[in-house]
Amino acid sequence: MTAVLVVDDLRKSYPGRTVLDGVTLRVHEGETIGLVGPNGAGKTTLLECVEGIRRADSGSVTIAGVTASAASAVFHLTFGAQLQESSLPNRLRVGEAMRLFAAFYDEPWDIDDLLERIDLREQRRTMYGKLSGGQKRRLTLALALLGRPPMVLLDEPTTGLDPHARLELWGVLERLTSGRTAILLATHDMHEAQERCDRIYVLDQARMVADGPVSRLLDEAGLVTKIRLPHRPWMDEVLRAVPGWTASRVVAATHYAYGGAAFAGDAAAALRQHLTARSDEHGTPQLLAGITTGPADLEDLYLIRTGRQYA
Numbered sequence: 001m002t003a004v005l006v007v008d009d010l011r012k013s014y015p016g017r018t019v020l021d022g023v024t025l026r027v028h029e030g031e032t033i034g035l036v037g038p039n040g041a042g043k044t045t046l047l048e049c050v051e052g053i054r055r056a057d058s059g060s061v062t063i064a065g066v067t068a069s070a071a072s073a074v075f076h077l078t079f080g081a082q083l084q085e086s087s088l089p090n091r092l093r094v095g096e097a098m099r100l101f102a103a104f105y106d107e108p109w110d111i112d113d114l115l116e117r118i119d120l121r122e123q124r125r126t127m128y129g130k131l132s133g134g135q136k137r138r139l140t141l142a143l144a145l146l147g148r149p150p151m152v153l154l155d156e157p158t159t160g161l162d163p164h165a166r167l168e169l170w171g172v173l174e175r176l177t178s179g180r181t182a183i184l185l186a187t188h189d190m191h192e193a194q195e196r197c198d199r200i201y202v203l204d205q206a207r208m209v210a211d212g213p214v215s216r217l218l219d220e221a222g223l224v225t226k227i228r229l230p231h232r233p234w235m236d237e238v239l240r241a242v243p244g245w246t247a248s249r250v251v252a253a254t255h256y257a258y259g260g261a262a263f264a265g266d267a268a269a270a271l272r273q274h275l276t277a278r279s280d281e282h283g284t285p286q287l288l289a290g291i292t293t294g295p296a297d298l299e300d301l302y303l304i305r306t307g308r309q310y311a
């Protein structure tokens with residue numbers, strides 16, 4: 001597979017703070033890649049360095065073989081971007097915005113066709129300020145893709161949208177990229193990232209702490225099965241005796257115990273056995289009734305890799 005975006009050993013510091021500490025990343029043709037990480041992890045800074053609007057201290061960024069540079073018109077044709085603050089003048093009409101942006105490109109998308117695909121044909125004469133949040137987001141996404149770039153960068157594109165508007169936006173993205181355009185998506189929505197992305201990069205405290213397809217990351221981290229049960233102070237001691245247990249997370253009075261493949265089969269039964277012994281001792285029979293078992297997901301991996309609670 002051809003790499004469209006190549007980021008190598010990117011470093012960026014602000015006075016007294018390192019924001020990117022040797023970040024390396026690849027996005028290949030047609031891939032949808034998720035970039036996740038806690039607030040302040042450096043995601044926006046990374047996207048800004050990729051777009052050439054922020055200069056890194058060292059390292060390199062190329063898109064479609066062109067080196068990132070704010071001044072290079074050729075570089076700006078290699079990608080489209082929908083940023084957190086993407087916005088247009090309130091009085092600009094939908095059709096006017098399309099024509100304005102189309103003028104930047106040699107072979108832009110046909111405007112009527114594009115309006116149809118983003119379901120804004122009837123809003124052609126509507127001013128940007130009068131559109132709903134979902135319509136605004138569909139329009140700015142279409143403008144990012146109007147020049148048919150090989151790559152698109154999206155910074156939290158669905159944040160603040162209701163579930164229908166989110167689905168509509170994903171529909172638009174699929175219709176406009178058709179599996180050809182490389183997509184880098186920064187998001188806080190773990191379910192969306194798991195469902196939509198081919199691979200995930202987890203950025204935490206300026207470094208990439210995990211990268212790969214979600215199923216492989218979960219497997220490697222030993223996070224296949226999740227058992228949820230009421231927490232007791234002696235729970236870790238009991239779990240250490242259960243084969244396959246890899247990690248735990250405690251939130252308020254709930255204990256989340258994780259395990260790899262070996263944990264999946266009889267772990268809940270083994271756990272029940274261990275707990276039965278302790279339950280008698282501690283008089284907590286309701287513990288057994290509170291056990292639920294299910295698959296671990298990207299949110300679990302994220303919380304464990306970027307949280308400060310380790311097993």
Ligand SMILES: Nc1ncnc2c1ncn2[C@@H]1O[C@H](COP(=O)(O)OP(=O)(O)OP(=O)(O)O)[C@@H](O)[C@H]1O
Pocket residue numbers: 014015019037038039040041042043044045046
């Ligand atoms: N121009 C700047 N000067 C100094 N510090 C900055 C500047 N821009 C960002 N930072 C700091 O760099 C760190 C990373 O910020 P960044 O916006 O890249 O994180 P993020 O992962 O995108 O966060 P969020 O998920 O909240 O959008 C933060 O601590 C932020 O305060």
